[in-house]
Structure formats: C-alpha cells, structure tokens
Amino acid sequence: KRKGFIFDLDGVIVDTAKYHYLAWKKLANELGFEFTLEQNELFKGVSRKRCLEILLEIGDIDATQEQFDRWMIEKNEDYLDFIDKMDASEILADVPRVLEFLKTRDLPIALGSASKNAKPILEKVGLLSYFNSIVDGNSVTKAKPDPEVFLIASSNLNVEPKNCVVFEDAIAGIQAANIAQMTSIGIGDSDTLVEADYNFNDFTEMSDSFLETLLK
Numbered sequence: 001k002r003k004g005f006i007f008d009l010d011g012v013i014v015d016t017a018k019y020h021y022l023a024w025k026k027l028a029n030e031l032g033f034e035f036t037l038e039q040n041e042l043f044k045g046v047s048r049k050r051c052l053e054i055l056l057e058i059g060d061i062d063a064t065q066e067q068f069d070r071w072m073i074e075k076n077e078d079y080l081d082f083i084d085k086m087d088a089s090e091i092l093a094d095v096p097r098v099l100e101f102l103k104t105r106d107l108p109i110a111l112g113s114a115s116k117n118a119k120p121i122l123e124k125v126g127l128l129s130y131f132n133s134i135v136d137g138n139s140v141t142k143a144k145p146d147p148e149v150f151l152i153a154s155s156n157l158n159v160e161p162k163n164c165v166v167f168e169d170a171i172a173g174i175q176a177a178n179i180a181q182m183t184s185i186g187i188g189d190s191d192t193l194v195e196a197d198y199n200f201n202d203f204t205e206m207s208d209s210f211l212e213t214l215l216k
C-alpha cells in the first residue's frame with residue numbers, strides 16, 4: 001500500500017492563526033467593534049471571504065459589494081505585512097522532523113490549505129521543497145468541510161484517499177478528511193478535535209514509532 005501525507009498549513013506547519021487574528025481584529029476595531037480570540041476559533045480553516053462574512057455578522061454591519069471587496073483586500077494587506085517578516089523560526093515544533101521522516105522514506109507529501117498565501121509562506125520559512133503538491137485556496141472551489149482540497153491532493157499524489165493521512169488543526173479540516181475516508185490526525189486540543197482518528201497537542205508528542213504505524 002502506497003501511503004500519502006497531507007498537511008494543513010495555518011496552525012499545523014506555522015502559527016499564522018495569530019496573524020490572521022490580528023489583521024481581522026484591526027479591521028473590526030476600525031469598523032467600531034471588538035473581535036476576540038474565542039471568535040477567531042471559528043475562522044480556522046475557513047476561507048477569507050467566509051471569514052469576512054462572519055466578521056460583519058459579528059459587528060452587525062451591512063456592507064456594499066464595494067466595501068466588502070475593499071475590506072477583503074485591506075485585511076490581506078495587513079496579513080501580508082506580518083508574513084513578510086516571517087522566517088524559519090516560526091515553523092511549529094518538530095514539523096521539520098516529521099517532514100524529514102517522510103522524505104527520507106520517499107513518501108509523497110502534499111499541502112491541503114484554504115489559504116491563498118500558502119506558497120509564499122512555505123517559501124519564506126524554507127519548507128516548500130518538501131512538498132510534491134500544493135493544493136491551496138487558489139485551486140479549490142469548495143471550502144472545508146467539503147473534502148475537495150484533500151481529494152485533489154490525493155489525486156495529485158496518485159494515492160487513494162483511504163491511504164492518505166491528513167494533519168489538521170481545524171474542526172472543518174478534520175471533518176473534510178473524514179468525509180474523504182482519509183486517516184485524520186488532529187493537531188491541537190483533543191476536546192475541540194474530537195472527531196479526529198488520532199489526537200496530538202503538537203508534533204513533539206508524535207513519536208517516530210507512531211509515524212511508522214501510519215506507513216502500514
């Protein structure tokens with residue numbers, strides 16, 4: 001059985017959720033309301049457009065199409081200011097060890113992310129070369145929990161969905177992996193990611209012997 005490995009980006013490989021949060025918070029504050037870290041949980045794995053829709057619901061704001069488009073651009077520009085300053089120090093703990101484990105065994109690796117900024121971020125932190133395929137917000141039409149992003153990755157890797165393993169920090173992402181009949185591994189709070197097949201707080205808790213079991 002040939003196994004394939006699919007990684008989410010934000011919150012799994014790098015801790016960019018904090019930058020998304022700061023950029024959305026700035027916009028909310030400009031529009032005259034608060035946006036909390038707790039509310040930010042709902043934004044994980046969710047497309048930029050859908051995030052703005054939710055933000056405007058929180059602030060009870062009716063936007064014209066023109067305002068909506070402008071705020072989408074403004075949020076992304078603020079987010080990109082943070083991304084510009086990123087380097088390898090922002091890779092989450094033990095991600096390189098896991099990528100290296102897979103790479104030395106010649107196993108195919110894909111990115112499965114909702115972000116349209118995925119490629120530049122991987123380039124910035126120096127991890128782009130690990131990935132055989134990048135499936136991101138520019139290549140999908142349906143957002144997680146729709147399994148589209150992971151199914152495209154599985155087909156790009158030429159590995160059957162049931163032989164794919166997905167690493168995810170978002171509830172919607174775990175659901176997408178489960179719908180695709182893939183092995184889902186929750187990275188983060190196990191109470192939040194209850195639907196995952198396996199749970200780890202982070203990759204430091206994932207032993208090489210556990211990784212070995214995924215290859216079978």
Ligand code: BG6
Binds near residue numbers: 020046047
């Ligand atoms: C996901 C993040 O990976 O990408 C979401 O978890 C984010 O919070 C989404 O909204 C889209 O990202 P971007 O970079 O295209 O705005």
Ligand code: MG
Binds near residue numbers: 009010011012045169
């Ligand atoms: Mg994520």
